[in-house]
Amino acid sequence: MSDYDRSKFYGKKNRFFNSKTSTVKEIDKVEDKPKGIKKTTILAREHHVEDRSVSPKPLVRESESTSSITISTAQHSDSLKQQLPKKIVKCVKLLDDGLICTENVQDYLQENDDYLVVGIVGTQGVGKSTILNLLAHDSITNDLKKSIFKYSQESKDNIPDFEISPNESDQNVKVDNVIFKPQSTSDIISNSNGTNGIDFFITHNRIMFLDCQPFSSVAVLDEFIRSEAKVSSMVNDFLPLENSGEIQGLQMTAFLMSICHVLILAQDWFLDSNVIRFLQTAEMLKPTISNPEDELVDHFPHLIIIQNKAQMEDFSPKKFQQMQQIYKTLFNKTKMHIESGMGLGSGRIMNSLSPDNCGDPINLFLIPEYNEKTEELYKSHPSLEDLIRKLRSNILGATKYHLNNTSEKHWLVYCSKVWDHVKKSNFFVEYTKLMP
Incomplete structure (x- = not known):
């Protein structure tokens, strides 16, 4: 190869x-x-x-x-x-036609145990709603005073007596800032009360104000006579019709004594012995409430006597001393707390009304009569704004005695229980047998 x-x-x-x-x-x-x-x-x-x-x-x-x-x-x-409660603008019904309206109030309450309940009672036209309107607002402005004090001298000059219709009288008044409906001109002409039942309002700092209808009112008795069907739902059927109005007032007053921390007795002149007798009767007939632990709870609130529409001489030390001595004698056996230091006689508001000049102080407060024309004149007492501010601070500083509840919502449940006890109590039925 x-x-x-x-x-x-x-x-x-x-x-x-x-x-x-x-x-x-x-x-x-x-x-x-x-x-x-x-x-x-x-x-x-x-x-x-x-x-x-x-x-x-x-x-x-x-x-x-x-x-x-x-x-x-x-x-x-x-x-x-x-979870937050609704904001309330106007008052709502807590007690209407003899029934507790829990659905109207429960949305405005919360699980809070730091609250204060203030109620007011008095006869017709003494200014109960006016006082609560002043207390419920943080500040008293000129617009608020014009809305609340509808019967100023200027409005009296512009409105002839008994020559206006009810609708025209309401149009002359601004009611934007009014929380509790005051008695209007139409109510006075028709002899009807401005508040029916018990109205409820709660402020942002958790103060509950309860405005009660007037007791010993002819308008309430007239409503019972016109509608006898309300007698069965509001008071017992077997009560005499002529006594139903007073019995209902006693029941509501005893109810407020059981659920309030502070109870205000409003008057527009000194002295109405029938009002004192009525308040003492309600205290006597107030039933004792039992709690779930089978213990009897006998709660009594602070009592503040407010002299509304007070004149200049009422602020003098001599007159104020006489008023304190008479009230102290009349309420010497009461279980309500009348010497809590919430009156004018403590000396912290007016130097002239001190314990040295007027004796031992009680819860007596004076609110002057408001008049637009004489507002700027010297009246020997502080202005309306200052007095209301001091009264509000005194109420806020009141000692909160136990109400057998822990929160606002529990308080509403407690109200239903107390009103049920009041309506079923036999004390009011037995009292009617002693009435003339």
């Missing part, structure tokens, strides 16, 4: 073996490829995940998560709003 042929033969052979070897290597690579592919696939997936982190899709997911957080926050705020 020549060198040419040998090189040609061995060249083909080498090419064959090289191709075979490369094929074997490729086969080995193919056999090793799954591991390599697996690794590269994992690397590719990791790289794909890294790329996805900067893609716009996660931005959409972030926006979706952000919206879900926003929705949950809105739902949380809505739940908080549902």
Whole structure:
């Protein structure tokens, strides 16, 4: 074999073996490829995940998560709003036609144990709603005084007596800031009372004001005579009709004595012995309430006697001393707290009305008669705004005696229980047998 042929033969052979070897290597690579592919696939997936982190899709997911957080926050705020009590603007009925209206009041109450209950009683037209309107507002503005004191000298000059219709009389008065409806001109002409039942209002600093209808009122008795169906729902059926009005007043007064921290007795002149007798009778007939622990609870509030429409001579030390001595003698056996330091005789409001000049102080307060024309004149006593501010601070500083409840909502349940005891009490029925 020549060198040419040998090189040609061995060249083909080498090419064959090289191709075979490369094929074997490729086969080995193919056999090793799954591991390599697996690794590269994992690397590719990791790289794909890294790329996805900067893609716009996660931005959409972030926006979706952000919206879900926003929705949950809105739902949380809505739940908080549902838990918060409603804001009350005008008074609502707590007691109407002999029934406790819990549905009217419960939305304005909350689980709060730091509250104060103030009620007011008195005869017709003495200014009960006016006093509560002044106490319920934080500040007394000129617009508020014009809205409350409807019978100023200017309005009397512009309105002829008995020559106006009830609708026209109401149009002359602004009632935007009035919380408790005062007695209007139409009520006076028709001989009807402005408040029926018990009205309820609670301030932002959790003071509950209760405005009660007048006792010993001819208008209430006239309503019973006109509608005898109300007698069965408001008082007992077997009571004499002529005594039903007074019995209802005694029941409401005894009811307020049991559920209030402070009870205000409003008068517009000194002295009405029938009012004192009525209040003492209500205290005598007030039933004793039992709590779940089978213990008898005999609660008595602070009693504040307010002389409304007081004149200049009522603020003199001599006259004020006489008034204090007479009230102290009449209420010497009362269980209500009448010497709590909430009157004018403490000396903290007026220097002239001090214990040295007027004797031991009781809860007697004077509110002067308001007149627009003589407002700027000197009257030897502080202004109406200052007196109301001092009265409000005295009421806020009153000691809160236990009412057998822990929160505002428990107080409402307690009111229903007390009114049920008052209506079922036999004391009022037995008292009617002694009435003339």
